[in-house]
Amino acid sequence: MSASTSFPRHGDKQNSAFFEEYLERLLEERDTTGLTGMIDEIDAIMITVDPGHSIRYVGELALMTPYHYLVTLESENHWTHVLRVDMNSPDFLVREVKDPNIRGIFRSLNEVYPIGASKPNSRYMGEILRVDDLHSVASCQQKRGFRFFSQDQIRKLELPGNLAVSKPSPYTHNIVAYMERPHADMRVYALGISEIRPDIQEVYQAAKELQKRLAIADLILPIDHLATRVYCQNREVAILEWLSLSSYYYWGSYDIKDQNSSTNVTKSVHHRSEIRSPAKVFTANNTPYFVNHLEKLPSPTETFVRNYGPRLHHIALAVRDGETDGRENIEHVVKQIAAQGRDFLLDVIGSKEQGLKQIFSSASEHSSLIVEYVQRFGDFDGFFAKDNVAELTHAAGVEEELLELQAQARVD
Numbered sequence: 001m002s003a004s005t006s007f008p009r010h011g012d013k014q015n016s017a018f019f020e021e022y023l024e025r026l027l028e029e030r031d032t033t034g035l036t037g038m039i040d041e042i043d044a045i046m047i048t049v050d051p052g053h054s055i056r057y058v059g060e061l062a063l064m065t066p067y068h069y070l071v072t073l074e075s076e077n078h079w080t081h082v083l084r085v086d087m088n089s090p091d092f093l094v095r096e097v098k099d100p101n102i103r104g105i106f107r108s109l110n111e112v113y114p115i116g117a118s119k120p121n122s123r124y125m126g127e128i129l130r131v132d133d134l135h136s137v138a139s140c141q142q143k144r145g146f147r148f149f150s151q152d153q154i155r156k157l158e159l160p161g162n163l164a165v166s167k168p169s170p171y172t173h174n175i176v177a178y179m180e181r182p183h184a185d186m187r188v189y190a191l192g193i194s195e196i197r198p199d200i201q202e203v204y205q206a207a208k209e210l211q212k213r214l215a216i217a218d219l220i221l222p223i224d225h226l227a228t229r230v231y232c233q234n235r236e237v238a239i240l241e242w243l244s245l246s247s248y249y250y251w252g253s254y255d256i257k258d259q260n261s262s263t264n265v266t267k268s269v270h271h272r273s274e275i276r277s278p279a280k281v282f283t284a285n286n287t288p289y290f291v292n293h294l295e296k297l298p299s300p301t302e303t304f305v306r307n308y309g310p311r312l313h314h315i316a317l318a319v320r321d322g323e324t325d326g327r328e329n330i331e332h333v334v335k336q337i338a339a340q341g342r343d344f345l346l347d348v349i350g351s352k353e354q355g356l357k358q359i360f361s362s363a364s365e366h367s368s369l370i371v372e373y374v375q376r377f378g379d380f381d382g383f384f385a386k387d388n389v390a391e392l393t394h395a396a397g398v399e400e401e402l403l404e405l406q407a408q409a410r411v412d
């Protein structure tokens, strides 16, 4: 047994014999070739938004997360804002497309989906993983069949020139990029001209002052997990592909029967704490949409993928365990943020006895991403209670039906 296959398995969802066989073989080969050791934590996540949206999105993130605005990298067709907590958690790269008429590969991923098309440039792009030796990792992955953008394509896409960037996954539509950085060095993104933009700085500072006034600034922690939704039939291959590209292991899968869906968790081999390198979660329906007229089962996950395409659904942030003003911290954080006009899809659900409490915000009008808050009690290290996931999945599905109706109304 290799290191990456030695972690205890969780969950009750059955996988196919294909999955179990290749999980073992892929991870063993990854360990023996040294790739597991060469690829480390998620160093940054990349999000693109439509023209005119990045200032307000940075303001939203500055209020709802612990992130700070650092600098803007300006290139010909994009502004890329770098947001950071510290060097122990991934950066956010928020990139705004300057011209609404610009077309490109990432936009085309949105355009064939009815709701995705309504915000053509808004999408989560993927993760940047830290590596010790960029050339070795990229050439090893190429030998294993992964495709990368050429240096010329990276320059035209206006992505940082010091990255090796994979082509979008056929299963998740996400990209994985590798960045060489010794652990002790600062993160550097080789892109455009850097400037602290006064308009962004102003919105950022106002949000941070509000965060302090609301007494939530010290309660929200960095990213806990990133949850991607994929088509039913791509659940196993999406997990195996991600494990091949990263140094993550398979934690396990839970069947959420109520919502005809499953939640599948992978975690970093190198870091126990999600704060250091967030867990990557994949959600997929149990049955494909075209059998639903026979089965009559709820299918919010498959419906989401059909409306937006496979993509990241939510970013979960941890909330510090404890109480503020006689309320659990998560209840306090949600009450304070909701009072500023931000909607949440339901009340905080879960309990101390179950080990955690969770909630989903409404989807951001800028990125289409939902923010999840999760507070774990004591030493609980699980990801969810099954009842919670069923309720969260249902609530997100209800909001989406409304968005679907709005999108149809625009077309009709």
Ligand SMILES: [Fe+2]
Residues within 6 Å of the ligand: 225, 227, 281, 314, 316, 372
């Ligand atoms: Fe989640």
